[in-house]
Amino acid sequence: MTTMTSSKRAHAWVDAAYAALSRDRTFLLRDQQVDLSKAVADAFLTAVPLAAEAPTGTGKTIAYLIGALAASDVLGENPVQPLVVSTATKALQSQLFEKDLPALVRAGLVMANDVALAKGKGNYLCLTQAEEIRDLLNADGQETFIDDAAAAVDPDQLDFMVDQANARRWDGDFDTWTHGRPKNVRSIAVSSDTCTGKKCSRYKDCTYFRARGRLGGARIIVANHDLVLRDLLLAVDGETSALPVANYYIIFDEGHHLPEKAIAVGAREADLASFLRVLPKLSGIQAILKGSPELTKQLGAYNVHIDDFDRKPIGGPLDELTTLLNDIEVDPDTAQRRFMKGELPPNVELQMKVLLAAMMPAMLVTAGTLAALRELTGLPKPVEDKATDLGRRALDVHRAFKELSECISMMVAPGRRVKWLFRKDKALSLHCSPLEGADVLGPLLWQSARTKGVAIVSATLRDIGGFSRFKSRAGMPDKSKTMVLPYTFPYRNSTLTVAGMNATPKMAERKMFMGELALKLPTAIDRKEATLILFPSWAMLKEFVPKLRYQFGEDAVLVQGDNVVPVLRKMHTDRVEAGKGSILVGTATLAEGLDLPGKLCEHVIIVSLPFAVPTNPVEQELSDLLGKEYFSKRSLPDAMVKLVQMVGRLLRRETDRGRVTVFDRRLASTSYGRQMLEQLPPFQKIIEKLAA
Numbered sequence: 001m002t003t004m005t006s007s008k009r010a011h012a013w014v015d016a017a018y019a020a021l022s023r024d025r026t027f028l029l030r031d032q033q034v035d036l037s038k039a040v041a042d043a044f045l046t047a048v049p050l051a052a053e054a055p056t057g058t059g060k061t062i063a064y065l066i067g068a069l070a071a072s073d074v075l076g077e078n079p080v081q082p083l084v085v086s087t088a089t090k091a092l093q094s095q096l097f098e099k100d101l102p103a104l105v106r107a108g109l110v111m112a113n114d115v116a117l118a119k120g121k122g123n124y125l126c127l128t129q130a131e132e133i134r135d136l137l138n139a140d141g142q143e144t145f146i147d148d149a150a151a152a153v154d155p156d157q158l159d160f161m162v163d164q165a166n167a168r169r170w171d172g173d174f175d176t177w178t179h180g181r182p183k184n185v186r187s188i189a190v191s192s193d194t195c196t197g198k199k200c201s202r203y204k205d206c207t208y209f210r211a212r213g214r215l216g217g218a219r220i221i222v223a224n225h226d227l228v229l230r231d232l233l234l235a236v237d238g239e240t241s242a243l244p245v246a247n248y249y250i251i252f253d254e255g256h257h258l259p260e261k262a263i264a265v266g267a268r269e270a271d272l273a274s275f276l277r278v279l280p281k282l283s284g285i286q287a288i289l290k291g292s293p294e295l296t297k298q299l300g301a302y303n304v305h306i307d308d309f310d311r312k313p314i315g316g317p318l319d320e321l322t323t324l325l326n327d328i329e330v331d332p333d334t335a336q337r338r339f340m341k342g343e344l345p346p347n348v349e350l351q352m353k354v355l356l357a358a359m360m361p362a363m364l365v366t367a368g369t370l371a372a373l374r375e376l377t378g379l380p381k382p383v384e385d386k387a388t389d390l391g392r393r394a395l396d397v398h399r400a401f402k403e404l405s406e407c408i409s410m411m412v413a414p415g416r417r418v419k420w421l422f423r424k425d426k427a428l429s430l431h432c433s434p435l436e437g438a439d440v441l442g443p444l445l446w447q448s449a450r451t452k453g454v455a456i457v458s459a460t461l462r463d464i465g466g467f468s469r470f471k472s473r474a475g476m477p478d479k480s481k482t483m484v485l486p487y488t489f490p491y492r493n494s495t496l497t498v499a500g501m502n503a504t505p506k507m508a509e510r511k512m513f514m515g516e517l518a519l520k521l522p523t524a525i526d527r528k529e530a531t532l533i534l535f536p537s538w539a540m541l542k543e544f545v546p547k548l549r550y551q552f553g554e555d556a557v558l559v560q561g562d563n564v565v566p567v568l569r570k571m572h573t574d575r576v577e578a579g580k581g582s583i584l585v586g587t588a589t590l591a592e593g594l595d596l597p598g599k600l601c602e603h604v605i606i607v608s609l610p611f612a613v614p615t616n617p618v619e620q621e622l623s624d625l626l627g628k629e630y631f632s633k634r635s636l637p638d639a640m641v642k643l644v645q646m647v648g649r650l651l652r653r654e655t656d657r658g659r660v661t662v663f664d665r666r667l668a669s670t671s672y673g674r675q676m677l678e679q680l681p682p683f684q685k686i687i688e689k690l691a692a
């Protein structure tokens, strides 16, 4: 039971930590940082989740780290549980490692090796798999099985990678490989399906286990939302955790992404066309076993028998299901057919259940085969070669079976889900997704005994209705606490102008709007400045960019999609530093996480309020379910969060100033627009009169 005393002790720890930090003259203490630290500490001590909105410049990262460390100190768990900081972007991870964590180290609050970055297994080279595939690729004329993905790996590059990893000149993390990302890393990456752990002869050199070992002693583990949610999911499914964390105390920074990340983690899809291609490999496995009595005998001891790999019981139900799915009409534009309210046609649902039952024996036997092969050691060389060949086929089949069975199981299970079919040319796939992030986050965060403390922090969690929409989408318990940190930047020194446009970007007025925009937008641009222009859609961006390039020159207009964002940013920076001015153009997605301080961004132009049209099946399902309320309950709150992100690109440092121009007059002329305007940071707000 948490007492007042533990809260007081944590708060005293927080005060002492800030006193230590303040000895560093470069550290600027803000009162609201202390408030956030104490709120995070209390959230962890009381197990009452916290959602905190902290605008850019409030020093939220240091604040939540101190709060979490204070709680950890007071809780005094044995063994000490690492704190997990989860981010949505690599940019924030870099900021943590380059700026915030070194400040804590300088203040003596943590040691440099107390902090570690965690990445998923798929990020690392598996030496055993890589060497095996390299040998197969280099084998001259040998009749060995190699799947399509592995066959696409460049043998020279693979050779080089293995050498570098063996010589410890490369840590085996694909992100740090600087010689061009190899194709199909999945076949050479670490995987639970193939890893034999401590039994592996390369265990001591293993890139993944060495990286994981470094997490062992860490007090703070930095990871991304995807990895953390998948790790929590493993525990719910009764599998071994990927992170060395028994009790989770988590801070989700950039937490506004959490509901949508949870939907992605909970979604399943299965490619029926490739499953059909994989199925004959069961016969290949039978052929290997027939040709190797010794291997058959060895596997028999593990209850793996040749007849279990019979594909006939699966072929019939699969053909039947494929025929039924091929008879379903799909939308000619999207090639999709969504099953309204998740209701499958009864004959399809029945056939899915039949197929699922038919697949089970083969699924169990491929899993059993992989487990048995991990156990079998010391086989004579020819038998070992056969075992390797068989193992690769079994793995290929097992992955395809797992994908299809997980997707179908989810589709036929009770509960609200979004289900759809995609069919185009020879492609045929099934898709099933949670409707809301809350459906996934409930069991992972709010009802899990393993999750002890959760704080969700972001610059944009609220919308017009406050925190209620975010809390509902994330499924946060009613008892959760919320807090809002005040703005610290001097917004009054900058302006936000709603341009006097006659037409709005609504579809009915779109043509007129684009014509008017072509006249007015270029006049708002100062070609010597750094300008960021954000369009609501790719279609509008593509229509407008040629006009900008014609007027300002090809080189001056840098467009999202022409290069990856870091390259675009560099080109933009080079131009600005050379005094040439630069116009960076993108959609709302470019606004997310883009840091352009000072002279790098003096003018943000927002072409339209970022109302998204529900195009993906999950949003379409929500739109159908909510009907007329979709606008107020979904579209408007989402647009508000995006708009805050967009205007947030202007001021990145205390000394920044500049202007925002919004070419969508609905921001001033409609009641919902005025509510949005009011909730934006306190710029000097200017509403231009309409032209006569």
Ligand code: SF4
Binding pocket: 125, 126, 127, 128, 129, 190, 191, 194, 195, 196, 197, 198, 200, 201, 202, 203, 206, 207, 208, 209
């Ligand atoms: S321990 Fe596992 S991941 Fe590491 S090299 Fe061996 S099989 Fe690969």
